[in-house]
Amino acid sequence: MSETLANLLHEERRFPPPAALAAAANVDASAYAEASADGPAFWERQARRLHWHRPWTQALDWSRPPFARWFVGGQLNVAYNCLDRHVEAGHGDRVAIHWEGEPGDTRTLTYADLHRAVCRAANALTDLGVAAGDRVAIYLPMIPEAAVAMLACARIGATHSVVFGGFSAESLRGRIDDAGASVVITADGGYRRGKPSGLKAIVDEALAGCASVRHTLVVRRTGQRVDWVDGRDLWWHDTVETASDSHRAAAFDAEHPLFILYTSGTTAKPKGILHTTGGYLTQAAYTHHAVFDLKPDTDVYWCTADIGWVTGHSYIVYGPLANGATQLMYEGTPDTPHRGRFWELVEKYRVTLLYTAPTAIRTFAKWGDDVPAQFDLTSLRLLGSVGEPINPEAWMWYREHIGGNRAPVVDTWWQTETGAMMISPLPGVTAAKPGSAMRPLPGIGADIVDDTGASVPAGGGGFLVLREPWPSMLRTIWGDDQRFLDTYWSRFGAGAGSGGDWVYFAGDGAKRDDDGDLWLLGRVDDVMLVSGHNISTTEVESALVAHPAVAEAAVVGATDPVTGQGIVAFAIPRGGVDGGPELLAQLREHVARTLGPIARPRQIMLVQELPKTRSGKIMRRLLRDVAERRSLGDVTTLQDSTVMDLIAAGMSAPA
Ligand code: WT7
Numbered sequence: 001m002s003e004t005l006a007n008l009l010h011e012e013r014r015f016p017p018p019a020a021l022a023a024a025a026n027v028d029a030s031a032y033a034e035a036s037a038d039g040p041a042f043w044e045r046q047a048r049r050l051h052w053h054r055p056w057t058q059a060l061d062w063s064r065p066p067f068a069r070w071f072v073g074g075q076l077n078v079a080y081n082c083l084d085r086h087v088e089a090g091h092g093d094r095v096a097i098h099w100e101g102e103p104g105d106t107r108t109l110t111y112a113d114l115h116r117a118v119c120r121a122a123n124a125l126t127d128l129g130v131a132a133g134d135r136v137a138i139y140l141p142m143i144p145e146a147a148v149a150m151l152a153c154a155r156i157g158a159t160h161s162v163v164f165g166g167f168s169a170e171s172l173r174g175r176i177d178d179a180g181a182s183v184v185i186t187a188d189g190g191y192r193r194g195k196p197s198g199l200k201a202i203v204d205e206a207l208a209g210c211a212s213v214r215h216t217l218v219v220r221r222t223g224q225r226v227d228w229v230d231g232r233d234l235w236w237h238d239t240v241e242t243a244s245d246s247h248r249a250a251a252f253d254a255e256h257p258l259f260i261l262y263t264s265g266t267t268a269k270p271k272g273i274l275h276t277t278g279g280y281l282t283q284a285a286y287t288h289h290a291v292f293d294l295k296p297d298t299d300v301y302w303c304t305a306d307i308g309w310v311t312g313h314s315y316i317v318y319g320p321l322a323n324g325a326t327q328l329m330y331e332g333t334p335d336t337p338h339r340g341r342f343w344e345l346v347e348k349y350r351v352t353l354l355y356t357a358p359t360a361i362r363t364f365a366k367w368g369d370d371v372p373a374q375f376d377l378t379s380l381r382l383l384g385s386v387g388e389p390i391n392p393e394a395w396m397w398y399r400e401h402i403g404g405n406r407a408p409v410v411d412t413w414w415q416t417e418t419g420a421m422m423i424s425p426l427p428g429v430t431a432a433k434p435g436s437a438m439r440p441l442p443g444i445g446a447d448i449v450d451d452t453g454a455s456v457p458a459g460g461g462g463f464l465v466l467r468e469p470w471p472s473m474l475r476t477i478w479g480d481d482q483r484f485l486d487t488y489w490s491r492f493g494a495g496a497g498s499g500g501d502w503v504y505f506a507g508d509g510a511k512r513d514d515d516g517d518l519w520l521l522g523r524v525d526d527v528m529l530v531s532g533h534n535i536s537t538t539e540v541e542s543a544l545v546a547h548p549a550v551a552e553a554a555v556v557g558a559t560d561p562v563t564g565q566g567i568v569a570f571a572i573p574r575g576g577v578d579g580g581p582e583l584l585a586q587l588r589e590h591v592a593r594t595l596g597p598i599a600r601p602r603q604i605m606l607v608q609e610l611p612k613t614r615s616g617k618i619m620r621r622l623l624r625d626v627a628e629r630r631s632l633g634d635v636t637t638l639q640d641s642t643v644m645d646l647i648a649a650g651m652s653a654p655a
Pocket residue numbers: 263264309310311385386387388389390411412413414415416417437506507508520521522523615
C-alpha cells in the first residue's frame with residue numbers, strides 16, 4: 001500500500017469491553033496463548049463441547065494437503081448435537097426459535113418442538129428413499145421449516161444444498177444439476193415487501209428436463225395457487241406432518257459431507273463449497289460461543305441473514321442450536337411494513353445479541369437516527385457485523401444509535417469457504433477500533449503477505465492468507481478438486497515464499513496497522529492501480545462515507561489514459577443534502593485530504609441507489625462497466641436490476 005495512504009488507518013478511537021461483560025465473558029485473553037501453544041489440541045478441547053458417539057483418534061490428518069481430515073475416526077450426529085442432547089439435558093421447554101413472519105404472524109418452537117419436527121422430517125425423507133450421502137436441495141423462504149429441513153438432512157446424513165429463495169430458475173437448475181439432488185424442499189411462496197412471491201413455480205421451471213429429482217416436498221406458506229405434478233410433488237403437511245416423531249439419530253463420520261453451498265460467483269460458474277461434519281460444527285459452535293458470548297439461559301440472539309447464505313447456516317442453524325441458544329428468526333425485509341421493523345422486533349423480543357451486515361447498517365443510517373430512537377433497544381448487549389468491510393463511520397453509527405454507546409461491536413471476517421468466523425474481536429477482551437476486524441480468533445493462523453508470499457510488517461498491506469488448516473475449512477469444491485487447488489491453494493501454495501507450507505489465498509486485500517491489527521480491504525479484484533499506487537476501493541469509500549453529506553458510496557477504477565486507472569465514485573447523498581457541483585468538488589477535496597492527493601476521485605456521481613447482489617454486496621463490476629462506458633455485463637445476480645439503468649443513464653463523460 002502506498003505511503004500516501006498511510007494515514008487513513010491511523011484510527012485513534014478505541015472501545016474497550018464494558019467491565020461487566022469482560023468479567024463474565026465466555027472466553028478471556030488466555031485463549032490466544034492456549035491456542036498458539038497447543039495447535040490442533042486447542043480444537044480438540046473445543047470439539048469436546050459436542051457429543052461424540054465415537055471419539056476421534058487423531059485431531060488433524062494433514063498428510064495429503066490441502067485435503068484436510070479433522071477428528072479422524074470420530075463419529076457424531078449434527079442434529080443430535082443441536083436438539084436431542086438439549087432435550088435430554090432438561091431444556092426441552094426452552095424456546096429455540098421465536099419466529100416472526102413478515103405479515104406479523106408468529107410461531108414459537110421450543111427445543112422439544114423443533115426436535116419432534118426434525119424427527120418427522122427425517123422419517124419422511126427416509127420414506128421418500130433419501131439415504132445418507134444423497135443430496136437434497138432446499139429452496140425455502142425464512143420460515144422454521146428451512147431450519148427443520150436442514151437439520152432433518154443432517155440427521156439422516158443427506159447432504160443439503162440450500163439455494164437462496166431469491167435466485168432464478170436457471171440458477172436453481174444449475175445448482176440442482178451440479179449436486180445431483182434427488183429431492184427439492186420448497187414452499188408455494190414466501191412474503192417479501194408485503195406481497196407473496198412464488199417459489200414453487202420457479203422450482204417447476206427449474207425441474208423441466210431435470211433427471212435427478214424424484215420428488216419435491218412443498219410447504220404451504222402463502223396459500224397461493226400452484227401447479228402440481230402427480231407422483232413427483234408432495235405437500236409437506238401430508239407427508240412430513242403425518243410422519244412419526246420418533247427417530248433415532250445414527251452417527252456419521254466426522255468427515256461425512258454435511259452441506260454444499262454455492263458461492264455467488266461473479267462471472268464464472270458458481271463453486272459448490274463442500275463442508276463436512278465434525279470440524280464444521282466444532283468451529284461454528286465455538287465461535288458463536290466465543291464471539292457472541294452467548295449465555296443460553298438469558299440471551300435472545302438474532303442473526304438477520306437469510307438461511308440461503310453461509311451466515312444463515314453457521315449462525316442461525318448450526319452454531320446457535322448446537323449451543324442451545326434462544327433466537328429470533330424473521331421472514332421479511334427491514335422496511336416492511338415500516339422502516340422501524342427491526343427495532344420493533346428487538347424491543348418486542350428483548351433481543352440481546354444482534355448480527356447483521358454493513359449494507360443494512362448503512363441503509364439504517366441513511367433512513368435516519370430518529371427511526372431506531374423510537375424504540376427501546378436497551379436489551380442489546382453486543383452487536384456483530386459481517387459480509388463486507390464495515391466503514392468506520394457505519395461502525396460508529398451502529399455502536400451509537402443501535403448499541404446505545406454501550407454494546408461492543410464485533411466485526412467478523414470470514415467466508416463461505418471458511419465455514420465459520422476467522423478474524424474478529426473477542427467481546428470481553430479486545431479494545432476494538434471502528435472498521436477493523438482486529439485479530440485472528442484463537443486457533444486461527446491468518447497473515448498478510450506481499451506478491452511473493454512473504455509476511456508484510458506492521459504498517460504494510462497485501463493479500464490475506466490463512467497459514468494453518470482450520471476445522472471448518474472447505475474440504476473441496478463439489479466435484480472439482482482441481483478448481484479447489486487452483487482457486488485457493490496455488491497463488492501462494494507450497495513453494496516460493498511459503499517455506500513449502502500450504503497457504504490458503506482468501507482473495508481479499510488487507511492491511512496490518514502499527515499495532516498489528518487487521519483491516520480488510522475488500523476483494524483483490526477491487527483494488528485500483530492509480531499512477532502506480534495500489535488504492536483499495538474500500539478506503540476511498542470509507543473516506544466518502546465519513547463526510548456528513550454521504551450515506552453510502554461505491555468506488556471503482558476505470559481505465560485512464562494518463563494514470564492507468566482513474567478513481568470513479570458513486571455516492572448516495574444523505575436526505576436533504578443539496579447535491580450541486582460545489583458538493584462534488586468538496587467531496588473530491590475531502591478524499592484527497594483524508595487519503596492523500598493520489599486518491600482524489602477523477603469523477604464523482606451522485607446516485608439514489610447502488611447495485612447490490614442479493615446478499616447485499618456492492619457489485620463494483622457493473623459500476624466499472626458504466627464508468628468505462630461499456631455495455632453492462634451479467635446483471636442476473638442483482639437485487640434490483642432497474643438500479644443500473646438509472647445509473648448508466650446519468651453517467652456523464654469524464655471531466
Ligand atoms: C467475502 C465472503 C462470511 C459470511 C458472509 C459472506 C467479505 C465478509 C467481512 C468483514 C470485510 C468481509 C470478504 C470475504 N467479507 N465479512 N467482516 N470485513 N470483508 O460470505 O459470500 O462467502 O463472502 O465477504 O470479501 O472474502 P461470502
